[in-house]
Every structure is written in C-alpha cells, then in structure tokens.
Amino acid sequence: MHKQQIGLIDCNNFFVSCERLFRPDLERVPVVVLSSNDGCVVARSKEIKDIGIPMGVPYFQIKDILRKAKAVVFSGHIALYRDISRRVFEVVRQEVDTMEQYSIDEAFFFIPADADPQAYIAHIKDTVEQQIGIPISIGVAASKTQAKYASTIAKKTRGLHICDEAQWESLVSEIKVEQIWGVGAGLARKCKQHGIVSVADLLQLDTSRVDAVFGVVGRWLQSELAGVITSPVESKRLLQKSLMNSRSFSKTTQDIAILADAAAYHTRQIAAELRSMGAACTLLRVSIRTSRHGDFFLRGGSKEVVFQAPTADTFELINTAETLMQELYEAGVPYQKVGVQVGGIILQSDKPATLFADTRPDTKALLQAMDVLNISAGRELLTIGSRLRTDAWKAKSETRSPAYTTRWKELAIVSA
C-alpha cells in the first residue's frame, strides 16, 4: 500500500490554446493574448516564450518585437476562456473521483490507490485533448505543492510527470524556495534573510523557528514540501466567498462623477451576477486606486459596509457604493481604477429571516425583468444609477476575437 498521490492538471498556454481552437492556422505561429485595455501580456505561445518575452510585460514595450516576429495578437476574451475551461473540467470530472478546480486552467485530483498512475494520467490527457482539443500537462506527487512542481517538469518533458518520493528527495537541494508555489517576493526575501536558499534548507528548519519566523503560512509550506497532505483535494464549495468587478481607466481622472459612474457600473454587474447565482451578499467594499507608477501611488484605499440583511438589490447596493465612494474620494488625486467587491455571499434560499421588518420597497420583479432584457441583449440595455454618458473609463479592445461560444450571432461553424 503506497501513500496517496495528488495530480495537477494544467492547460498549456491556456488563453492562447483557446484562440487556436478556432484558428487552427495559428498552430506553430507566435501568439500572445493581452489583458483588458490591451495593457500587458497574459498568455504566450511557446514561440513567444522562446524569443524571451516575459509574462506580464506591458504591451507597448514589446509591440515592435512582436511585429518583427510576425506574432498574432489577441485582446483577452475572458468569457470565451471561461466557457472552454468549463468544458475541459467537465470532461476531467467524468474521469476522476474528486476534482478541485484551482483556477481557470488548473485542477487537482487524487490518484486512486488501485490505479497505475502513469496509465491513469495518460488516459486523462488523451481524453481531454481528443474531446476538447486543449493541450494539457499533468504532474503527480505527494502533496499539492509538490504536484505543482512536478507539473513544471511535465511541461518541459512530454506533458506527464510523476515525481515519487525518491526523486523528490534527490531534488530538494536543487530547488530554490522561490520556485515553490506560494513563495512570492515577500517570502523569498524573508528566506534569504534567514539563509534559506533551497527547499532542503526550509525542510531542515525546526518547527518552532518556522512558526516564529514565517507563521502559519511557513508551517503549511513546510508540511506540504515534506509530502504531508495539509490541503487535501476537495471539490470546491458551490459558492465563492466574494465577487469582484474592477477596471482600470484608459486615462486617469479626478472627476468624482466619473468615479461614481464606474462604481455604479461595477455594482450593477455584481448585483446581476449575484441574482443569476440566486445569491445575496452581506458586505460591499469599494476601492479606488491611483497608478502604481508615479507620485500618487500611495493614495487611494478601500472602504466597506456590512448589511443588516443579505441583499442583491441593485438600488441598495448602488446607494451604498456611492456613499463609500464619496468617503474615499480626495479632490486633486488622479485615480486610475475603481473596484467593487461583495462578500458574505449566501444563497437566497438560505437567507435568514431578520428580526426587523423589511421596510425596503420590493424591487425583485423590476430587477428580474431588467436581468432578462440585459442578458438576452448581451450588454446593458437598461441601467440603474448611471448619470453619465461617458465611456471614458471603459476598456478598449483593439483585437478581440469573436464571442465564438457565448453569443449566438458569433457562434463558430464547426464541421464534424
């Protein structure tokens, strides 16, 4: 009987692979996908990685290089990627006992004790690639954190890698802490200060020192790296904890009317999303930010309000967001981004009765009718709380691909 192993599925160059699904002619052609506002590179094909373009680099800095490389550039189209992601992991879910989707392109799963791991993961890979057409890699090891590292080896080899105990032990002295999932710039700096360079160094540190220096995060990391499953594979809760909507402006603004308009827009999006989930929230947070580059980078912040009763009412949420915006706003500061976030999400059916009579007007029917219209239009036909007719802060997308799978009019013709 051997120890339980964990696998990590990772879609290769996911956003690029999604675009290629509908443009097979782009196979082996350098392709990048950009973030909203065409700000920076968020996905790169192998050809792009090979010419040394890093992840997250601002688009304007590499425009020329891309042109010379005859690269094809897409504006990010997240609704399409989400839809394809759903299809990929629907297939995976059929193949495994327990699956935990970790991000839009990754999921953990357990290898069954009685399975031959190599054959098991090879079958998953083949099935996904045949049925959906998105290439994937799979790494397997003793814990999530180890599996994550195994998947980086998988990507460099033939897409599958099983890292057993013996191999892991032979590797730990070569793996640098900053290569580990969960170790970012902050933790890496702290490790360096304490003379911890490799994973082996971290493993040798005694528990009380780990606690004192790194707190619970360090303790968690140490166990995971030692092959102890601290975080088992769990199918995610049905409901996420928070929902967020935010966007950078194409240019900064000091105008509170524009900021309030943006906040109202994000709030409407979230309220509609809550209603489509059949959920409500008990907390709303508004945040405003300046550019990270320049003199005002420390200005801005966030404020939140907790509701007495859960709500998904656009009117109530917008009123709250507006109040928070007024409190946050400082004249003369060039703001670049507005975000709205809700938390304490619960299903409406779980909604506890309040002790106090609900004196708010019943807006349910009106909001429902509005949702139906807006959803079928694929955009905001009817809005609440918008006083401006400005698109100053909205996204520009130069090269977005059509909404192949999410809007009927743009549906791709697929021949069997």
Add this chain to the structure above:
DNA sequence: TCTGGGGTCCTAGGACCC
C-alpha cells in the same frame, strides 16, 4: 502617451469589553 482583473487567505492595529 500606453503597466490587467478576479480570487483567497493572513495579519496588524484599533475599538471595545470585562
């Protein structure tokens, strides 16, 4: 000129209470 958006989790510090 132009540097993303959407999540989860942890923690520091203040308010408040006994």
Add this chain to the structure above:
DNA sequence: TCTGGGGTCCTAGGACCC
C-alpha cells in the same frame, strides 16, 4: 485616588495566486 491586561471583533491592507 488608583487608570491593567487580555480577549475578541472589525477594518484595512497586503501577500500570493493565475
């Protein structure tokens, strides 16, 4: 007149991830 210390909750911010 003396004016403590510990616990808990809340808020804001930050680290980290893809």
